[in-house]
Amino acid sequence: MDTLNLDAPTSGSSTSRRTFLKGGGLLLGFALLGGTTTSVFAANAAQVTEDEVKAPFAPNGFIRIDPKGTVTLVMPMVEMGQGIYTSLAMLLAEELEVDLNQVQVQHAPPNDALYANSILHIQSTGLSSSVRAFWTPLRQAGAVGRTLLIAAAAKEWGSDPATCKAAHGVVTDESGSKHLSYGELAEAASKLPVPAADSVKLKEPKDFALIGTPAKRVDATVKVNGSAIYGIDIKLPGMKVAAIAISPVFGGKVKAVNEKAALAVKGVHQVVKIDEAVAVVADHLGAAKKGLEAAAIEWDDGPHATVNTADIIKELEEKSKQPGAVARNEGDAEKALGSAAQRIDAIYQVPFLAHAAMEPMNCTVQMQKDGCEVWVGTQAPTLTQMAVADVTGFPKDAIRIHNHLLGGGFGRRLEPDGTVLAVKIARHIDGPVKVVWSREEDIQHDMYRPYYYDRMSAGLDADGKPVAWTHRIAGSSIFARYLPQLFVNGLDPDAVEAAAEPPYALPNIHVDYVQVEPPGVPTAFWRGVGPTHNVFVVESFMDELAHAAKQDPVAFRKALLANNPRALAVLNLAAEKAGWGASMPAGQGRGVAVAFIFGSYVVQVAEVEVGPDGAVKVNRIVCGLDCGMSVNPDTIEAQIQGGSIFGLTAVLHGAITIKDGRVEQSNFDNYLPMRIDEVPVIETHLLKGSEAPGGIGEVPTSIVSAAVTNAIFAATGKRIRTLPVDPEMLKSS
Amino acid sequence: MAFNLKINGTAHSVDVDDDTPLLWVIRDVLGMTGTKFGCGAALCGACTVHIDGIATRSCITTVDSIGDSAITTIEAIGETPQGAALQKAWLDLEVVQCGYCQSGQLMSAAALLTETPKPTDEDINSAMSGNVCRCGTYQRIRAAIKQAAEA
Numbered sequence: 001m002d003t004l005n006l007d008a009p010t011s012g013s014s015t016s017r018r019t020f021l022k023g024g025g026l027l028l029g030f031a032l033l034g035g036t037t038t039s040v041f042a043a044n045a046a047q048v049t050e051d052e053v054k055a056p057f058a059p060n061g062f063i064r065i066d067p068k069g070t071v072t073l074v075m076p077m078v079e080m081g082q083g084i085y086t087s088l089a090m091l092l093a094e095e096l097e098v099d100l101n102q103v104q105v106q107h108a109p110p111n112d113a114l115y116a117n118s119i120l121h122i123q124s125t126g127l128s129s130s131v132r133a134f135w136t137p138l139r140q141a142g143a144v145g146r147t148l149l150i151a152a153a154a155k156e157w158g159s160d161p162a163t164c165k166a167a168h169g170v171v172t173d174e175s176g177s178k179h180l181s182y183g184e185l186a187e188a189a190s191k192l193p194v195p196a197a198d199s200v201k202l203k204e205p206k207d208f209a210l211i212g213t214p215a216k217r218v219d220a221t222v223k224v225n226g227s228a229i230y231g232i233d234i235k236l237p238g239m240k241v242a243a244i245a246i247s248p249v250f251g252g253k254v255k256a257v258n259e260k261a262a263l264a265v266k267g268v269h270q271v272v273k274i275d276e277a278v279a280v281v282a283d284h285l286g287a288a289k290k291g292l293e294a295a296a297i298e299w300d301d302g303p304h305a306t307v308n309t310a311d312i313i314k315e316l317e318e319k320s321k322q323p324g325a326v327a328r329n330e331g332d333a334e335k336a337l338g339s340a341a342q343r344i345d346a347i348y349q350v351p352f353l354a355h356a357a358m359e360p361m362n363c364t365v366q367m368q369k370d371g372c373e374v375w376v377g378t379q380a381p382t383l384t385q386m387a388v389a390d391v392t393g394f395p396k397d398a399i400r401i402h403n404h405l406l407g408g409g410f411g412r413r414l415e416p417d418g419t420v421l422a423v424k425i426a427r428h429i430d431g432p433v434k435v436v437w438s439r440e441e442d443i444q445h446d447m448y449r450p451y452y453y454d455r456m457s458a459g460l461d462a463d464g465k466p467v468a469w470t471h472r473i474a475g476s477s478i479f480a481r482y483l484p485q486l487f488v489n490g491l492d493p494d495a496v497e498a499a500a501e502p503p504y505a506l507p508n509i510h511v512d513y514v515q516v517e518p519p520g521v522p523t524a525f526w527r528g529v530g531p532t533h534n535v536f537v538v539e540s541f542m543d544e545l546a547h548a549a550k551q552d553p554v555a556f557r558k559a560l561l562a563n564n565p566r567a568l569a570v571l572n573l574a575a576e577k578a579g580w581g582a583s584m585p586a587g588q589g590r591g592v593a594v595a596f597i598f599g600s601y602v603v604q605v606a607e608v609e610v611g612p613d614g615a616v617k618v619n620r621i622v623c624g625l626d627c628g629m630s631v632n633p634d635t636i637e638a639q640i641q642g643g644s645i646f647g648l649t650a651v652l653h654g655a656i657t658i659k660d661g662r663v664e665q666s667n668f669d670n671y672l673p674m675r676i677d678e679v680p681v682i683e684t685h686l687l688k689g690s691e692a693p694g695g696i697g698e699v700p701t702s703i704v705s706a707a708v709t710n711a712i713f714a715a716t717g718k719r720i721r722t723l724p725v726d727p728e729m730l731k732s733s
Numbered sequence: 734m735a736f737n738l739k740i741n742g743t744a745h746s747v748d749v750d751d752d753t754p755l756l757w758v759i760r761d762v763l764g765m766t767g768t769k770f771g772c773g774a775a776l777c778g779a780c781t782v783h784i785d786g787i788a789t790r791s792c793i794t795t796v797d798s799i800g801d802s803a804i805t806t807i808e809a810i811g812e813t814p815q816g817a818a819l820q821k822a823w824l825d826l827e828v829v830q831c832g833y834c835q836s837g838q839l840m841s842a843a844a845l846l847t848e849t850p851k852p853t854d855e856d857i858n859s860a861m862s863g864n865v866c867r868c869g870t871y872q873r874i875r876a877a878i879k880q881a882a883e884a
Contacts, residue, residue: 081831081868216827223832224823226767226807230833233766241761266750284761285770286753358771358779358833358867407769407833408867439772634827638873642830645869668776668865676871677858 057186059148059194061114062092062141064106069183071096071103071169076115076123077130078107078379079219080409081642082697083635084130086217088138090631091131094210095142095203097166098182105218107403110381125379126414126525128598128695131631135692143200152189153180205629205690214634219405231377231404232362232436239364239432240269242279242425243288245297246445249661250520252302254278262291271295272428279425285436304520304661309451312518312658313349316453320474324514325490327500331508336468340459344548348456348537349722352518352656353449353526354663354671359407360442363422366432371398372423375434377406379413387416388423410646411525414482415447443671444663448656449526450476451518452495452533456541459508464549466560469506471499471538474514476523490515497530498702502538503567503596504560520661527646531597531702536651536723539593539706543713553592553710554580566626567594570601570687574624577685578605584715587611588619591710593703598695600627604644606707607680610715614727618648618680618708623700625684628691636696640684643700649674651705654724736796740765741809751797756780758796759806767807767836771865778864779833781840782806788844788860807836815846818884822877830868838864842878851882 055064055072064072073092079085085105093100108115112123118137119129146166153171154161163174169182205211222228247253259271262280267287272279280291337343364375371394378384381401388399406413422435437445452475459468477492486493491513500511517523526532546556554575561568571594575581584590588609595602607620623640630636653672657664665671709720716730735748740759747762759768759782768791771779775790782791783805810816819842822828829835838861845852845860852860857875866874 079831081829083830216824217829219832220824220827220829223829223835224820224839225811226765226836228832229766232770235764235766284749284753284757286749286757286761289773290750290752356867358769358777358831358865360770406831408831410867436770439774439777638827638830638870641872642869645871646867649867649869667774668772669774673777673865673867674869674871675862675865676874677862679869679871682872 055186056190057145057148058190059144060141060197061108061111062138063096063145065145065182065186067183067186069169069181071098071182073103073105074108075105076108076134077117077125078377078403078406078409080125080379080406080413082130082639083217083632084125085219086215087131087631087635088134089218090210090215091134091138092142094208095139096145098169100210100215100218102169108381110385110401112382122380123382124414125409126411127529128698131693132599132695137197139202140197140200143202144195144197147195147200148189148192149182149185151192152185156180156188211631212629212633215632217635228405230359230407231364231375232359232407234364234375234404234434236364236366236432239434240281240283240429241285241288242272242281242433242435243285243292244277244279244421244425244435244437244441245292246277246421246441247299247302248444249299249301249304250522251304252276252661253300254297255300256298258294258296261294261296265291265294270429272425274424277421277425279435281429281433289438301661307518307520307661308659309657312451312521313453316451316474316516319514319516320453320455320472322514324472324474324512327491327496327511327513329510333468333470333508333510336508337457337459337470340467341462342460342548344458344460344544346456346541346544346721348454348540350452350533350536351654351723352451352521352658353650353654354443354446354656354665355408355410355412355526356443356446356668356671356673357406357408357410357412360439361412361418361437362435363419364432364434365422365426367423367426367429370394371400372426373400373402374419374423375402375404376419377404377413378416378419379406379409379411380416383414384416384419387420391420391423410527411529412446415524417447439668440666443665443667446656447522447524449532450478450523454537456537458541458545460545460549464551466506466545468508470510472512472514473499473534474516476517477515478523478525480515482524494525494530497534498595498597499530499534499538501596503564503594503601504542504557505563506560521658527643528698528701531595531698532647532705535593535595535597535702536705536709539595539703540709540719540721543591543706543710544719547713552581557592557594561594566601566689567596570603570624570626573685573687574603574605574622577624577683578607578622580605587715589711589714589716591707591712591714593706593710595703597702598699600625600694600696600699602699602703604700604703604707606704606711608708608711608715610712610730612732614730616652616708616712616725616727616730617678618652620680621682621704621707623682623684624687625699626687626689627694627696627699628689629693630686630688631693633686636686637684639696640700641682643697644682644704645674645679647701647704648680648708651708651723652725736799738796738799738804739801740804741806747796749796751795753796754792755782755794755796755799755804756791759791765806765808769833769836771834771837776865777834777837778841779837781837781864783840783844786844786847788841807840810839810843813843815843815881818881819843819846819877822880822884826873826877826880828870828873828877830870834864834866838866838874842874842881845878846882852878
């Protein structure tokens with residue numbers, strides 16, 4: 001086994017304050033060329049210059065090679081479990097001609113100029129876009145590095161660069177007798193002019209050595225021996241920890257606090273009150289939590305004290321009767337509906353959902369006179385930096401953000417609210433403070449996947465073929481808040497994604513969106529974003545049409561996919577692997593769903609069993625996938641497994657409800673996660689494509705719900721139109 | 734008050750209230766961060782440690798309840814044959830995703846293999862269903878436990 005750096009920069013009492021300031025973010029250390037254990041600290045926002053001194057070869061934002069041969073790859077996107085540090089390192093290493101076990105990876109500092117994601121136009125990890133966005137730029141960056149290192153060797157030897165080759169971090173001349181390692185070349189290569197990224201030659205896919213092979217995750221070892229450092233694990237000299245209570249009603253304020261009682265708890269140092277929250281600062285969280293309880297906080301609930309889910313749904317029901325912003329309009333859907341042989345109408349609803357990442361929200365802040373320093377795990381480092389600039393008034397450059405491994409993201413860590421709150425608290429504290437949310441705070445002060453209310457109508461002709469399709473989506477717009485520049489004429493492109501462009505040939509289609517903001521319930525992106533909601537609705541309704549047409553659900557879909565060969569191929573693959581059509585025992589059923597989302601074609605077939613008590617057991621998920629070229633097939637399989645379970649948790653258990661302005665769920669006993677005894681067998685079948693890679697992390701989450709509810713229909717004849725599945729409704733009476 | 738704790742074979746003296754959960758002593762007072770906080774209510778298993786070999790949720794175990802018992806955390810589980818076999822299987826089968834719950838998963842699995850060297854699926858369900866993984870690595874966790882049991 002290779003030897004890894006276990007000396008994370010924040011562990012060990014001998015680590016000096018200066019090292020902390022220099023280090024900050026965790027660098028995942030790996031065995032270097034010689035296979036020796038090396039302790040290396042991350043460069044960070046303010047240490048780019050120092051890093052460049054130590055690593056003279058830095059031809060772009062992503063590659064650092066020092067004279068000792070240490071190859072550091074700077075990761076523009078963050079690792080939250082999706083395996084991106086491995087996949088992005090593979091893209092760089094493929095063209096740089098180094099092995100994965102010869103590199104170390106490093107969290108990037110916030111810098112949109114260097115690290116913006118070309119799909120999101122910001123340094124942000126989301127929308128299953130990392131591989132898609134960096135597929136070309138990182139291979140180019142690697143090729144630039146390789147070109148320069150070869151040029152430096154050729155110059156040294158007086159050879160033609162075209163005759164030299166690079167492999168495994170070494171350049172070799174034409175005769176094969178001369179060798180120079182990347183470390184030996186780093187200094188000389190750093191003095192050569194850097195070619196333009198689009199001027200270097202990239203490998204042909206047939207020559208890929210890494211891309212497409214199942215590579216070992218670069219972050220695995222530190223995650224099995226307890227040495228991985230997440231934001232919550234940061235330790236700084238003199239650091240205190242804080243437990244917080246935020247107004248249980250969104251928009252409420254602190255009314256009264258028993259500070260004296262809190263301060264009487266051993267280990268408690270300070271009570272901080274800000275408008276919407278109270279923090280108890282202590283030596284350890286045990287004391288802080290005890291102090292918070294003793295503080296017996298009273299709240300002024302504010303304007304949202306009477307908000308409840310039923311009223312929110314009522315408003316959605318009303319407002320969805322009116323036309324919305326048009327996302328797609330082809331033909332004349334209304335007219336076609338009127339003349340159809342058969343008309344089908346349905347209303348679908350999906351609930352608010354919390355993210356509930358395993359690592360509760362947390363953020364460590366050290367306020368300084370002219371700036372501040374932040375240690376956090378974030379999907380959006382530059383946005384976080386800007387949010388801190390806004391709340392403090394400090395210039396952006398005075399705010400240093402040290403990113404970390406994320407103990408789950410799922411969209412929650414795209415939001416800077418936790419950091420802003422920590423900064424507001426840290427202002428009142430002398431020295432660094434780590435603010436850690438309880439699980440209850442994490443669930444009750446999440447920003448939720450919106451509640452959506454969808455009205456569907458379709459018309460079938462006498463042969464059962466769809467001739468009209470209308471889909472109206474009503475719900476909160478996340479874009480209107482998060483990316484207002486993309487919220488144009490009342491249309492939220494995320495809210496209609498996968499609804500406006502189903503993979504099928506549908507004449508006379510009309511899709512529109514009505515923005516309805518729930519009072520006092522903040523909303524945000526959740527794994528699978530628009531498609532998680534829309535694929536459930538579209539594929540459930542498609543199943544209803546197949547049933548109304550008295551056709552097999554797979555055959556019905558195939559007929560509408562004649563002009564979509566990639567989708568059709570994946571459907572054929574999944575149906576075959578699932579044994580579609582084979583009979584099943586009573587009480588069991590098979591369901592299918594098809595989608596083109598995040599640049600990937602996906603089909604799932606689910607097998608479920610429904611008990612007399614209405615309990616649903618998902619036994620098997622067969623997933624067919626065409627995501628173009630795959631970078632790390634093992635990661636793809638892991639994402640299909642895990643992403644499906646994330647979606648299954650939601651379809652079977654997930655709902656956040658509001659009563660008297662308060663979120664009713666609080667912990668894993670009433671916001672249920674799927675556990676090991678519930679999980680089905682999940683099979684992944686990958687079609688090898690030659691197209692540029694599609695996204696993957698959110699694909700299975702988006703498709704699994706419809707496959708499962710369609711299987712429930714096959715098993716019981718009962719159509720699930722509201723999530724999560726209600727076993728009461730499935731009881732056999 | 735002062736408590737003497739034996740963690741991973743080393744004696745530690747800590748001065749905290751007697752109702753302080755062991756989790757915060759391990760993480761905040763002693764600075765061993767491999768043991769994770771997930772729920773604070775023994776609902777997710779992220780904080781699992783061994784107390785005299787028994788898988789225990791440290792978030793609800795108060796420091797005054799431990800006495801002379803030996804505490805083992807993720808940092809030292811690799812020194813046991815079960816822990817080492819599990820860590821290897823975890824790496825061989827690429828179990829981890831975000832990794833945050835995996836310390837607890839491994840601690841529960843190590844206690845399982847110590848008690849039941851050849852666990853059935855039912856044994857695995859029963860020992861591991863207290864450990865939540867939001868990334869959904871369960872299928873590989875099950876396979877890795879089986880591989881380690883064969884090692």
